[in-house]
Amino acid sequence: MAIPFSRIVENLPESTPFVGPETLERQSGKAFLARIGANESAFGLSPLAASAMREAVAESHYYADPESYELRQALAEKHRVNIDEICVDAGIDSLLGLTVRMLLEPNQNVVTSHGAYPTLNYHVAGFGANLVTVPYKNYHEDPDALIKAATDHNAKLVYLSNPDNPMGTWHGAAKITQMISNIPNNCVFALDEAYIEFAEEAIAPPIDTSNPQVIRYRTFSKAYGMAGQRIGYVIAHQDLITGFNKIRNHFGINRVAQQGALASLKDDAFLTTVRTAAIAARERVTQFANTHGLTALPSSTNFVAVDLGSTEVAKQTIAELNQRQIFMRMPGVEPLNRFIRIGLGTDQEHEEFTTAFNSLMNKRKRT
Amino acid sequence: MAIPFSRIVENLPESTPFVGPETLERQSGKAFLARIGANESAFGLSPLAASAMREAVAESHYYADPESYELRQALAEKHRVNIDEICVDAGIDSLLGLTVRMLLEPNQNVVTSHGAYPTLNYHVAGFGANLVTVPYKNYHEDPDALIKAATDHNAKLVYLSNPDNPMGTWHGAAKITQMISNIPNNCVFALDEAYIEFAEEAIAPPIDTSNPQVIRYRTFSKAYGMAGQRIGYVIAHQDLITGFNKIRNHFGINRVAQQGALASLKDDAFLTTVRTAAIAARERVTQFANTHGLTALPSSTNFVAVDLGSTEVAKQTIAELNQRQIFMRMPGVEPLNRFIRIGLGTDQEHEEFTTAFNSLMNKRKRT
Numbered sequence: 001m002a003i004p005f006s007r008i009v010e011n012l013p014e015s016t017p018f019v020g021p022e023t024l025e026r027q028s029g030k031a032f033l034a035r036i037g038a039n040e041s042a043f044g045l046s047p048l049a050a051s052a053m054r055e056a057v058a059e060s061h062y063y064a065d066p067e068s069y070e071l072r073q074a075l076a077e078k079h080r081v082n083i084d085e086i087c088v089d090a091g092i093d094s095l096l097g098l099t100v101r102m103l104l105e106p107n108q109n110v111v112t113s114h115g116a117y118p119t120l121n122y123h124v125a126g127f128g129a130n131l132v133t134v135p136y137k138n139y140h141e142d143p144d145a146l147i148k149a150a151t152d153h154n155a156k157l158v159y160l161s162n163p164d165n166p167m168g169t170w171h172g173a174a175k176i177t178q179m180i181s182n183i184p185n186n187c188v189f190a191l192d193e194a195y196i197e198f199a200e201e202a203i204a205p206p207i208d209t210s211n212p213q214v215i216r217y218r219t220f221s222k223a224y225g226m227a228g229q230r231i232g233y234v235i236a237h238q239d240l241i242t243g244f245n246k247i248r249n250h251f252g253i254n255r256v257a258q259q260g261a262l263a264s265l266k267d268d269a270f271l272t273t274v275r276t277a278a279i280a281a282r283e284r285v286t287q288f289a290n291t292h293g294l295t296a297l298p299s300s301t302n303f304v305a306v307d308l309g310s311t312e313v314a315k316q317t318i319a320e321l322n323q324r325q326i327f328m329r330m331p332g333v334e335p336l337n338r339f340i341r342i343g344l345g346t347d348q349e350h351e352e353f354t355t356a357f358n359s360l361m362n363k364r365k366r367t
Numbered sequence: 368m369a370i371p372f373s374r375i376v377e378n379l380p381e382s383t384p385f386v387g388p389e390t391l392e393r394q395s396g397k398a399f400l401a402r403i404g405a406n407e408s409a410f411g412l413s414p415l416a417a418s419a420m421r422e423a424v425a426e427s428h429y430y431a432d433p434e435s436y437e438l439r440q441a442l443a444e445k446h447r448v449n450i451d452e453i454c455v456d457a458g459i460d461s462l463l464g465l466t467v468r469m470l471l472e473p474n475q476n477v478v479t480s481h482g483a484y485p486t487l488n489y490h491v492a493g494f495g496a497n498l499v500t501v502p503y504k505n506y507h508e509d510p511d512a513l514i515k516a517a518t519d520h521n522a523k524l525v526y527l528s529n530p531d532n533p534m535g536t537w538h539g540a541a542k543i544t545q546m547i548s549n550i551p552n553n554c555v556f557a558l559d560e561a562y563i564e565f566a567e568e569a570i571a572p573p574i575d576t577s578n579p580q581v582i583r584y585r586t587f588s589k590a591y592g593m594a595g596q597r598i599g600y601v602i603a604h605q606d607l608i609t610g611f612n613k614i615r616n617h618f619g620i621n622r623v624a625q626q627g628a629l630a631s632l633k634d635d636a637f638l639t640t641v642r643t644a645a646i647a648a649r650e651r652v653t654q655f656a657n658t659h660g661l662t663a664l665p666s667s668t669n670f671v672a673v674d675l676g677s678t679e680v681a682k683q684t685i686a687e688l689n690q691r692q693i694f695m696r697m698p699g700v701e702p703l704n705r706f707i708r709i710g711l712g713t714d715q716e717h718e719e720f721t722t723a724f725n726s727l728m729n730k731r732k733r734t
Contacts, residue, residue: 001579003606004523004553009469012613020618022432041428053623054421060627061408061592065389090457090597093616102376119618126614156371186371212368225428228622230457239370246379247493249460251387251486254621255595256420260427 008106008128017119021327032327033352036343038227039165039195039303043277043344045225045260046270052263053229056256064255071258072233074265079235085209087244088261090230090252092194092217095244097123099157099190099215099234102243104129109155113141115166115333117192120159129156136336139297139305140169143179151184158183161192163199166331166341168299173205180205183213188240191216194232197223197271198278199300212237220257222302223274224264229257278302281344288354289342292361297339305331305339314340317360324356375473375495384486388694397692400719403710404694405594406532406562406670410644410711412592412627413637419630420596423623431622438625439600441632446602452576454611455628457597457619459561459584462611464490466524466557466582466601469610471496476522480508482533482700484559487526496523503703506664506672507536510546518551525550528559530566533698533708535666540572547572550580555607558583561599564590564638565645566667579604587624589669590641591631596624645669648711655721656709659728664706672698672706681707684727691723 021038025031036042044050068088076083089095096119104110106128112120114133124131132153134145141160150158160179163170171179176191183189193216196204207216219232231253234244264270285304286296297305308314317340318330330340345353388405392398403409411417435455443450456462463486471477473495479487481500491498499520501512508527517525527546530537543558550556560583563571574583586599598620601611631637652671653663664672675681684707685697697707712720 001552003470003579003604003610004555005469005610006472009610009613014609014613016433016612016617018433018617020430020433022436023434026436035429038430040430043428044425045427050424050427053424053427056595057417057420057424057623057627058411060412060417060420060595061410062402063387063405063407063588063594066383066385066387067390069389069393090616090619093618097616101373103371103373105373185368188371212370221430227430228423228427230619230621237370242381243370243372243376245383246376246381249457249464250383250385251460252457252597254597254624256424256623257621260424 012125015122017122024322024327030325033325034345034349035327036345036349036353037327037329039222039301039343040227041222041225041274041302042346042349043225043274046264046267048267048270049224049226049260049263053256053260056259059255062255063251064253064258066250068253068258071262074262075233078265079207081207081209081235082238084238085241086233086235087241087248088231088233088253089244089248090254091221092192092219092232093119095217095232095234096120096190097126098244098248100124100127100129102247103156103188109153110157110159111146111150111153111155112159113146115331115336116141116159117161117165118332136167139167139336140164140171143171143175147179147182147184150187155187157188157190159190159192161194162203163195163300165195165301167305167336167339168297168301168303170199170203170300172201172203177205180211180214187213189214193217194219194222195301197275198302200279203300207235209235209237212239215240220261220264223271225274226257226260226264229260230254231257231261278344284350285342285344303341303343305341307339309338311337314338320360321356324360326353326356379492382489384489391689391694399694400692401712401716402694403712403716403720404696406589406668406710407594408589408592408641408669409713409716410592410641413631413634415634415637416591416593416627416630420623420627423626426622429622430618431620431625433617435620435625438629441629442600445632446574448574448576448602449605451605452608453600453602454608454615455598455600455620456611456615457621458588459559459586459599460486462584462599462601463487463557464493465611465615467491467494467496469614470523470555476520477524477526478513478517478520478522479526480513482698482703483508483526484528484532485699503534506534506703507531507538510538510542514546514549514551517554522554524555524557526557526559528561529570530562530667532562532668534672534703534706535664535668535670537566537570537667539568539570544572547578547581554580556581560584561586561589562668564642565669567646570667574602576602576604579606582607587628587631590638593624593627593631596627597621598624598628645711651717652709652711670708670710672708674706676705678704681705687727688723691727693720693723
């Protein structure tokens with residue numbers, strides 16, 4: 001018997017947004033020396049959070065509070081919004097899936113940038129919606145083009161990540177505020193701010209939960225160093241939060257992650273340390289790229305995109321770095337795929353990466 | 368502007384499958400003395416798992432392996448199936464949601480028992496499918512009636528939990544095997560075995576992944592004591608697993624939970640202890656009920672359903688126990704809601720529960 005899949009799932013490809021580093025390690029039989037390809041934070045997590053989580057392990061037999069009440073209370077205070085304007089869930093990936101499901105009928109349109117975060121695209125396909133893309137402009141997402149496409153295509157959802165992944169570039173608060181003011185009717189703007197804490201300047205526009213057309217996505221995965229804990233949240237108009245609450249897995253949060261997130265919020269000193277370290281590490285990577293005559297894009301994230309001149313060279317470099325046990329990724333589509341994305345690593349990882357990179361550049365010079 | 372929700376989400380009620388104990392504690396301003404209402408395991412988790420998880424906290428900044436390869440390998444060995452016949456995800460709740468999404472078009476039918484696990488119903492509504500229910504028969508789910516309804520209503524999905532929640536009753540392997548042999552064409556059987564490790568006898572039918580009409584649901588939430596870690600899995604025909612892989616959140620698993628689950632599987636001694644303790648605790652609750660002249664249903668789970676004679680008395684008893692800081696729940700619908708569901712607690716919790724229960728029974732005698 002053929003499985004009686006729904007039409008949407010029957011027609012989906014067997015694709016995954018990303019291949020994990022563990023899969024590559026199993027294929028090569030060798031462990032990576034540097035894990036700088038998945039935008040994980042080399043700066044680890046807050047000692048307060050780590051301690052709270054180790055303690056919370058003993059309560060693993062209890063479900064988490066499905067309302068994440070204490071965490072939402074702390075987040076509401078931090079962002080100066082109402083507790084009912086926050087929804088906590090198992091990371092931004094999950095929240096993007098809920099967003100698509102909540103807004104889109106099959107065949108309705110979602111607008112994003114060509115080459116932007118693939119997991120959004122995965123969910124758009126997964127719910128049978130249609131993806132409309134606009135090109136990056138000078139390696140930045142293009143707010144004006146996104147808004148125009150959303151208007152032209154009667155999109156229900158338009159997505160932008162600020163700072164951007166995979167390029168690391170960003171727009172200032174004024175530009176994003178202008179974008180918000182131009183969202184077409186009947187459309188919601190998903191503003192993914194996963195990397196916002198890594199930005200040197202204040203680039204987040206003011207949070208305005210009176211606007212029912214904007215959802216802000218935040219996470220503990222990046223600057224807070226808790227990617228493996230799967231916890232993130234959205235800030236939005238209460239009516240949008242009601243939508244999330246209608247469909248989310250109410251008992252889907254990890255109890256230990258909840259405690260870790262709460263403790264993280266109390267450790268401003270740690271976050272400051274991470275920001276400072278990230279700025280220094282970006283500078284280190286940029287200078288290293290320059291020593292090879294390569295251009296690095298300015299970045300507000302925990303990675304730096306470096307121009308290798310051609311797609312062919314970029315792809316080959318990633319393959320060779322993987323072979324040298326350096327886990328790295330690169331943008332997937334033209335014209336972004338002339339770049340490689342160098343994640344900020346620990347000192348040890350940076351050393352391993354630069355050694356491997358120097359070695360393969362020397363080899364290229366010789367041949 | 369009204370939020371441009373999809374039609375399905377627009378029409379959904381603002382309902383949640385369960386209210387968490389933390390919510391009740393916030394409402395009353397008092398902490399529960401016994402937490403025996405959510406079928407959490409009072410027997411905690413394996414010391415090996417706890418230790419592995421405390422250690423894994425330091426790696427929280429890494430995403431989990433999206434393939435859960437090592438865990439699936441261990442599970443494949445345990446269940447003697449192929450690794451591609453297992454999908455690990457963030458608990459059975461999430462897997463049930465994926466199942467509904469993967470199989471059902473809006474308005475197609477799902478068959479379950481009236482009063483069975485509400486989270487399935489939540490997902491059925493959440494994806495716009497239609498729920499058909501059949502009554503319990505002598506406080507057991509009724510396999511014959513479920514199959515008949517699935518056939519009559521051309522259902523794409525039929526659900527049964529063995530052992531059952533909320534009644535704790537069960538069917539032997541032969542009856543479930545018979546049910547499997549009668550699944551109508553174009554229908555998949557979701558066999559939820561969340562509580563299977565608590566059963567005294569071997570009631571799970573043999574696992575046959577050559578049958579593309581059966582999905583077996585297992586979890587680390589119950590006997591393994593890891594509810595707060597959100598990790599479970601399905602065992603099924605490879606084509607069904609492909610369906611899950613097309614739509615699941617590939618990076619949705621908690622890295623620490625993954626390590627804990629893996630360590631749990633290596634601790635058979637712990638599981639044996641839990642089973643023994645559960646059997647003794649069921650006996651203790653049953654005897655306690657009998658001292659009050661009340662009938663307890665035989666149970667294969669970590670809770671015991673006790674007949675209070677009427678819905679009114681059952682509801683009042685739960686309310687009064689809650690007031691006395693005992694967290695307990697009861698079945699939600701006729702005729703099951705004549706029962707209260709007494710979770711197996713620690714010695715301390717059992718003491719708190721029996722004290723509170725004795726006290727309210729004495730009060731009733733006096734008035």
